[in-house]
Amino acid sequence: xxxxxxxxxxxxxxxxxxxxxxxxxxxxxxxxxxxxxxxxxxxxxxxxxxxxxxxxxxxxxxxxxxxxxxxxxxxxxxxxxxxxxxxxxxxxxxxxxxxxxxxxxxxxxxxxxxxxxxxxxxxxxxxxxxxxxxxxxxxxxxxxxxxxxxxxxxxxxxxxxxxxxxxxxxxxxxxxxxxxxxxxxxxxxxxxxxxxxxxxxxxxxxxxxxxxxxxxxxxxxxxxx
Amino acid sequence: xxxxxxxxxxxxxxxxxxxxxxxxxxxxxxxxxxxxxxxxxxxxxxxxxxxxxxxxxxxxxxxxxxxxxxxxxxxxxxxxxxxxxxxxxxxxxxxxxxxxxxxxxxxxxxxxxxxxxxxxxxxxxxxxxxxxxxxxxxxxxxxxxxxxxxxxxxxxxxxxxxxxxxxxxxxxxxxxx
Numbered sequence: 001x002x003x004x005x006x007x008x009x010x011x012x013x014x015x016x017x018x019x020x021x022x023x024x025x026x027x028x029x030x031x032x033x034x035x036x037x038x039x040x041x042x043x044x045x046x047x048x049x050x051x052x053x054x055x056x057x058x059x060x061x062x063x064x065x066x067x068x069x070x071x072x073x074x075x076x077x078x079x080x081x082x083x084x085x086x087x088x089x090x091x092x093x094x095x096x097x098x099x100x101x102x103x104x105x106x107x108x109x110x111x112x113x114x115x116x117x118x119x120x121x122x123x124x125x126x127x128x129x130x131x132x133x134x135x136x137x138x139x140x141x142x143x144x145x146x147x148x149x150x151x152x153x154x155x156x157x158x159x160x161x162x163x164x165x166x167x168x169x170x171x172x173x174x175x176x177x178x179x180x181x182x183x184x185x186x187x188x189x190x191x192x193x194x195x196x197x198x199x200x201x202x203x204x205x206x207x208x209x210x211x212x213x214x215x216x217x218x219x220x221x222x223x224x225x
Numbered sequence: 226x227x228x229x230x231x232x233x234x235x236x237x238x239x240x241x242x243x244x245x246x247x248x249x250x251x252x253x254x255x256x257x258x259x260x261x262x263x264x265x266x267x268x269x270x271x272x273x274x275x276x277x278x279x280x281x282x283x284x285x286x287x288x289x290x291x292x293x294x295x296x297x298x299x300x301x302x303x304x305x306x307x308x309x310x311x312x313x314x315x316x317x318x319x320x321x322x323x324x325x326x327x328x329x330x331x332x333x334x335x336x337x338x339x340x341x342x343x344x345x346x347x348x349x350x351x352x353x354x355x356x357x358x359x360x361x362x363x364x365x366x367x368x369x370x371x372x373x374x375x376x377x378x379x380x381x382x383x384x385x386x387x388x389x390x391x392x393x394x395x396x397x398x399x400x401x402x
Contacts, residue, residue: 023289056266068318088265089361137362139353141275143307144323147364149353168250179249181256207358214256 026188029166032110035225040168040176042219056084060076065104068118068184075122081201085135092135092151092195098128098202100162111193116176116221117169124131124162126184126199131155151195158200159187168219178221184211234381270360276321277349277364278388279396282335284379292316293402296336303330303344307346310337322388324364326353335377335402344382345400346372349388356390365389377402 015218044061051058061083065073082095102124108117135151166180186192186209196206282293294314301308304323311318323329327349329396334342349366356363366388371381379401 004344042275054266085267085358087361090358137353139324139362139364141321141324143302143305143321144325148324169249177250193355196353204359 005042007078010174012090014138025037032113032115034067034110034116035113036223037225038116038221038223040065040219040221042176042217044215045218046179046216047215049172056086057199057201058082060101061202061215062213063219065068068103071106073106073118073119073120073122075102075104075124076100076104077202079202083198084198089138089140090155092133094130094132094197094210096128096130096158096201098126098200100124100126100202102162103186104164104165104166118167118178120164120166120168121162123142124164126158126160126162126180126202128158128201130142130158130197132195132208141199145160156191156197156205157188158191158206161185170216170221174221174223176221177217178219179214179216181214182212183207184213186211232278258298268357269358272356272358272360273390274360274363275321275362276365276388276390277400278322278368280318280320280398280400282316282318282398282402283399284402290399297338299334299337300333300336301342303332320388322347322349322366327351333378334375341377343374343378345377345378347398348372354389363390371398 033103040063042063042065044059044063045120047059047061059079061077061081063075063077065075068074077100078098080095080097083091084093085091087223102122104120104122106118106120108119131153132155133153135153136148137151138146138148140146140193162185164180166178168176168178170176184203189209192206198206200206204213230269282295282298283290284293285291291383294316295311297313298311298315298318299308300311300318300320309318309320320331321329329347329349331345332342333345334340348369348371350369350402352367354363354365355361366385368386368388371383372379382399382401383397384399385397387396
């Protein structure tokens with residue numbers, strides 16, 4: 001488990017990397033600059049595939065990024081999903097929507113002005129609004145038997161920070177594919193001591209303070225002068 | 226150092242990006258398969274779900290508390306046919322509490338050879354405790370008081386009233402003989 005101190009250390013290291021990359025990119029962008037604006041919309045196709053293995057979790061996730069200049073991209077991501085726990089000792093379901101806001105820095109030097117491929121690092125702030133329904137529990141004691149009860153449902157919110165690294169390659173005119181790997185660090189850990197959702201769409205397992213994850217995107221870019 | 230920087234700077238230009246993509250795709254599918262095989266719908270429960278009261282048989286020797294090794298101790302549950310048989314010359318016991326009631330009654334036989342026993346009744350509050358999604362819920366207990374007969378037992382002292390899954394705390398009860 002990562003401590004807050006080590007989280008800050010990673011963020012600081014990444015910021016240094018971003019600034020170092022920025023200086024490098026300024027040198028590069030001096031020679032090759034994009035000649036168009038670009039807005040790119042993507043869908044994460046990895047989650048429906050994962051659902052084939054793990055049936056009690058669902059997630060739909062989309063991504064929108066815009067080129068800000070100097071090889072920086074503003075990124076907004078969002079989606080929704082949920083999970084079900086259906087076992088003799090614990091039964092409940094939860095659903096949530098989520099948003100992530102952040103910035104991405106391309107570390108790949110442009111080969112020509114219309115070259116939009118990217119190998120990037122970035123940071124995100126994520127928030128999820130969660131509805132956890134009533135939970136039914138059963139405590140089974142080997143001597144005295146079973147006690148059952150109900151825990152009232154709750155509305156929760158999760159806040160987390162992310163470090164990302166990713167790849168985008170333009171396969172056809174405007175059509176991209178690529179992935180993002182993420183390290184996620186839950187900020188409001190204390191909210192999730194009492195029956196955290198088994199899965200929070202956009203974040204991962206609600207019980208974990210640190211989550212490593214990936215998304216595989218198919219994206220389409222709109223460009224204009 | 227300069228040559229390393231040059232290599233890093235121009236490394237991306239050396240690659241065919243479509244090839245890079247397919248290499249990355251392969252890596253991604255492998256990662257996906259690995260993650261999917263590691264993840265499961267529910268993680269296994271790797272912690273105890275029943276908590277135990279830790280009792281210690283002691284006696285006063287020259288104003289200090291010393292162990293009393295009981296010859297052949299047995300703890301009988303009054304409200305259940307279960308008997309806890311401990312090894313010879315034992316002074317420490319782990320005992321379950323009833324999560325369906327606010328008290329648990331035991332007969333304590335320090336030496337099963339002579340059959341003499343005392344009744345011990347433990348009174349407590351129960352607290353529902355979430356462990357994890359893998360293990361579900363259990364009950365923790367807060368000891369309020371203990372009653373006992375005085376055939377062999379002299380007195381009982383509560384040292385630690387919180388009976389929970391933390392085994393690194395002080396023992397809960399001292400039984401003086």
